[in-house]
Amino acid sequence: MSIRDEVLSGSEILDVRGSAVLSLDHIKELEGGQESLNAFLAIADPEELEPYDRGPLAGVMVALKDNICTKGLPTTCGSSMLKGYRSPYEATVVKKLRRAGGLIAGKTNLDEFGMGSSTENSAFGPTLNPVDRSLVPGGSSGGSAAAVAAGYVRVALGSDTGGSVRQPAAFCGVVGIKPTYGRVSRYGLIAFASSLDQIGTIGATVLEASLLLEIVSGYDARDSTSAQKPVPSYKDAVVEGVEGMVIGIPTEYFPEQLDPSVRALLDEACERLIDAGAEVRPVSLPHTEFAIPCYYVLATAEASSNLARYDGVRFGVRVPAEGLERMYEATRGNFGTEVKRRIMLGTYVLSSGYYDAYYGTAQRTRASIAHDFKAAFSEVDVLLTPTSPTPAFPLGERVLDPVAMYLSDIFTVTANLAGIPGLSVPIGTVGGLPLGAQLLGPWWGENHIIAAAGALEASYKEDT
Numbered sequence: 001m002s003i004r005d006e007v008l009s010g011s012e013i014l015d016v017r018g019s020a021v022l023s024l025d026h027i028k029e030l031e032g033g034q035e036s037l038n039a040f041l042a043i044a045d046p047e048e049l050e051p052y053d054r055g056p057l058a059g060v061m062v063a064l065k066d067n068i069c070t071k072g073l074p075t076t077c078g079s080s081m082l083k084g085y086r087s088p089y090e091a092t093v094v095k096k097l098r099r100a101g102g103l104i105a106g107k108t109n110l111d112e113f114g115m116g117s118s119t120e121n122s123a124f125g126p127t128l129n130p131v132d133r134s135l136v137p138g139g140s141s142g143g144s145a146a147a148v149a150a151g152y153v154r155v156a157l158g159s160d161t162g163g164s165v166r167q168p169a170a171f172c173g174v175v176g177i178k179p180t181y182g183r184v185s186r187y188g189l190i191a192f193a194s195s196l197d198q199i200g201t202i203g204a205t206v207l208e209a210s211l212l213l214e215i216v217s218g219y220d221a222r223d224s225t226s227a228q229k230p231v232p233s234y235k236d237a238v239v240e241g242v243e244g245m246v247i248g249i250p251t252e253y254f255p256e257q258l259d260p261s262v263r264a265l266l267d268e269a270c271e272r273l274i275d276a277g278a279e280v281r282p283v284s285l286p287h288t289e290f291a292i293p294c295y296y297v298l299a300t301a302e303a304s305s306n307l308a309r310y311d312g313v314r315f316g317v318r319v320p321a322e323g324l325e326r327m328y329e330a331t332r333g334n335f336g337t338e339v340k341r342r343i344m345l346g347t348y349v350l351s352s353g354y355y356d357a358y359y360g361t362a363q364r365t366r367a368s369i370a371h372d373f374k375a376a377f378s379e380v381d382v383l384l385t386p387t388s389p390t391p392a393f394p395l396g397e398r399v400l401d402p403v404a405m406y407l408s409d410i411f412t413v414t415a416n417l418a419g420i421p422g423l424s425v426p427i428g429t430v431g432g433l434p435l436g437a438q439l440l441g442p443w444w445g446e447n448h449i450i451a452a453a454g455a456l457e458a459s460y461k462e463d464t
């Protein structure tokens with residue numbers, strides 16, 4: 001069976017648990033050859049892996065998005081600015097994975113600094129979608145989603161600022177979870193937009209993505225935005241079921257223009273949840289239409305501030321002996337087009353005179369979006385929406401049209417603006433390509449969306 005068939009049939013893809021050494025060689029061979037997906041920017045040296053036989057992840061290989069700091073491997077953020085950069089310290093999530101027995105398989109490709117929806121903005125070339133290599137894998141965690149979908153690893157970490165875990169998971173036919181803001185430590189995650197960024201998990205199944213989330217979650221004294229909340233068992237939540245659960249269908253996420261085949265698959269998912277014992281009712285989130293402009297004002301404002309450190313003094317290009325003139329020469333082009341576009345946008349919306357009109361308005365809009373969710377979750381337990389308006393699109397289709405690219409995030413950015421958890425779970429195919437349903441839950445309610453996703457996944461599995 002080809003990888004494409006396996007992904008689409010949702011069968012056990014390629015269980016690489018066990019011998020890490022063999023598997024890494026296998027990945028290296030596949031990724032080094034003509035058929036490379038360019039999912040990895042660095043692959044660990046098998047000799048350097050310490051085989052662990054204890055812990056919930058004993059011997060399980062985990063791929064990490066290359067904006068998560070690891071010792072022993074480069075951390076580039078997909079940027080030539082950080083090419084060859086080796087972090088002197090390790091992200092808290094990486095320490096947690098190692099403690100749980102996990103093995104770091106390598107670092108995965110991404111849109112530069114997480115800015116993009118297709119992984120085409122990487123300085124190291126795009127990643128291909130393993131389901132159909134002429135398509136993007138989604139982004140910005142496209143390398144992580146592709147690595148899981150291709151069966152290189154069963155689980156991976158990504159980061160989600162506006163959908164970068166959920167949308168690539170949907171495009172590649174795997175499961176992606178973005179937890180509540182503050183659930184997972186961001187210590188060692190290179191910042192894009194600090195008030196929106198969360199590390200999330202990608203897995204071949206709901207169980208695997210949930211287990212990984214359980215392992216990386218929890219308070220960290222090194223991240224003052226991480227929450228001192230107990231972490232429930234997400235693993236147990238997978239089989240909790242949806243008996244008595246009330247699922248809201250937000251009308252704004254099903255606009256008239258929505259592709260009828262996307263709508264049909266969502267309707268079917270709804271029916272399956274009802275069959276499993278849930279109640280479904282419509283809800284309204286009236287500020288949804290402002291989400292994309294709100295997100296792109298706030299994310300670019302924060303990015304312009306976060307990226308100011310790459311001034312060539314601390315990171316990136318150094319002043320060459322030949323002097324400043326050469327430095328300008330060398331600096332030119334060190335950030336890709338999208339990153340530069342965002343720094344300029346962000347600087348503009350923060351500039352005096354425009355600050356209140358753009359940044360202030362966006363902050364107020366953000367509060368209204370969060371309020372919409374608060375009101376909705378007083379009536380329903382979780383929300384069901386499409387993850388993205390379309391399945392994966394062709395490589396190159398949207399690179400020259402930033403607005404079209406930004407609109408691929410229309411259903412995912414709201415969760416980051418409000419800080420609520422969201423996940424994407426496969427619900428079949430449109431024109432042969434995987435489609436994801438998004439489940440959104442109230443703050444700290446990861447267990448509810450995991451339970452609903454577990455029920456959906458089980459229902460589809462019964463068909464096969």
Ligand code: GLN
Binds near residue numbers: 115117140409
């Ligand atoms: N695609 C969105 C953006 O370009 C989200 C990216 C992300 O979640 N890192 O900003």
